[in-house]
Amino acid sequence: MQRRTMLRQAALTMAAFTLSRDLFAREAFNDPGPLPVEEMIRLGSNENPHGPSPLARKAMMDAVNTSNRYPWSTTSALIDKIAGMYGLKAENVVIGAGSSELLGLTAVLAALQKGNAVIPDPSFRLWVPAARNLGLEMRTVPLNQAKQIDLAAMKGKTDTQTRLIYICNPNNPTGTVIPAPELEAYIRQIPASCIVLLDEAYTEFSNEPSLARLVNECPNLVVAKTFSKMYALAGGRVGFALAHPQTIEKLKNLQPWANAGAGAVSLAGALASLGDEEFVRFCKKENTAARAVFCAALDKAGMTYIPSVTSFVYFNTAGYGRDVKALLESHNITGVRSFEEGSTWRRLSVGTVAEMEKVAAVLKS
Template sequence: MSEDLWRDSVRNLDPYIPGQAAMEAEQQSKIKEVIRLATNENPHGPSQKAITSMQNAVLESHYYPDLTCLALRNKLGKLHGMDPENYVIANGADNIINLVIASYVNQGEEVVYCTPTFSEYNKNTLLVGGIPVEIPTTLDHKFDLEAILDAINETTKLVIICNPNNPTGTIVDEKELRTFLSRLPKHVIVVLDEAYGEFIAIPNYSTGVEYIQEGYPVITIRTFSKLFGLAGMRVGYAMAKGELIRPLQMVREPFACNRVAEAGAIASLEDVEYTEKVLAENRTEMVKMIKEFRSLGFSVEETHTNFLFIDMKQDTSKLAQKLCQKGLIIRPCAAWGFPTFARISIGSEVNNQKLIKALQEISSQTPNHV
């Protein structure tokens, strides 16, 4: 009876399914220590400066946070060379996605993106009565910009480009993206989801900051969950020119980012030495892991993130269960339509080697699967 009272659009939603929680895996496998390589977290955690700043902020947690996170917006503005008014801070990048779609998409209007990608684009579009238009990625798992252009019509409101893409780790060609932006109809806004943007190591590769400064109709989304190790704090932000960012400021709920989280985010931006160290270790472990996976007969995609998209030549849901019994969690990609693929986070050196050892043990027991 109560379901009859639900909002109609809610009936069409699929709940977000995250990577398996460590506590759940511990209960299932009866292993005390579980290594989580499924959710692309920073294996080193936040910087010590961020930890200290958050600890200090806890002492003032009886006060409401600043309504618009002005201190963090000022810090971001100095970092990117933009006005602080060009930013909206919220409760993680997924909250920002919700704000963007809620701000712009009317019932019956279309949101175009490629798939596989982050499921929240679909969910939030359906929630407001919009129409998700999902286009397959290219054979090399990149966003198909030409196909997106072909799909745009008079009812298209947003195009979302996840760059680097989740779960494939691929990026679009910079020249192709710039050409794409110049060919867009005036009524279409591009959303660049750059949750993993800090991991791109290509010199002088343009990101949303440059496109915004050049006047393109772009809203860029970033997060402190990945590189900065603040996934548990939930801090995300959008940046765009004033006329594009303004509706997000109007839709955003009050106090969408808490005091402790904002303090950690500000300190994280200041600790450049730490983030450079994390990036260097991520690249070093990435090279080692790609070599190890290929030695096991797996196909590994080129990545520009802190995870790998791997064809493991077998049912990865079953493989994930075997790894869970050994205390390791990976992300099978069957939900994205890739049953033999897995998305595996690049962890610490010790944890990465534990994963490789476990895979070698499983491979030796089931040689025909690899």
């Protein structure tokens, strides 16, 4: 009975994808969480509010039936697909449990050489504790006045003992992006003894290209990417890193076995996601529309913000006169977060258009 129900749900999901945009958003991508969570609007972790693509959902349900077996073939197929997308080879790719695992492994690899890491502040820092615990000194570089990563200042913090330079582009939490030509020029001047860890978790939301094409020319470059954001598999925990084959081998040697992190069901979903280009176009279009709704609400509320190319917005609550976090939470909207101590700047993820309209209504009230 349960299997018949699951198959029926899959069929309904696939059918919904062909309908109008509003019905598509309403039926195909509803959050399947428990009732108490459904009553909340969760905007704290930059999750894709539309859920996995229809093709990914079907692939994952099918994969449950064979998840008693190790997913060797699915892993290989996913690696080949990723390599082809970026004009690389299978030996340029390693799979992990989300990009967070691979960010951490890259930081550990750098820490084993002893020295320091140069990182912008604020930026994504989940990987930092593991590297610091292994003795890697963290040198933070404040963003410039426009809340952009200051490459010149980062260069000034770099010395012969720098083993890792971390750049999140577009940057989390500010949503700013470094143009590809400028970032490429910076990467090319970094000594081979220093790993450049480029976190491209949100590239798909922007119009900037990935710099993965550089990994064979720049053996010290590691590009980390994820299925958590655009592809809506945050709970599936699938990510990948692109690098020179020698660097990939070093990262694999830090795993229990090569590409060990992701499970069969998640891998199947990730592979199917890469074939669902219509879903990606839909999510990018909806994110742009929903972000515009929120930015318009910030304008009306008199709050400044950083123009974003991502699925979140960094905004300044100074002068609003109310506690934005408490106000939204009183209306069951969670997710306002602070990333700078003593600052009035906050980040909020972008949900659906309907969710951001609710946010706008609360801010207006």
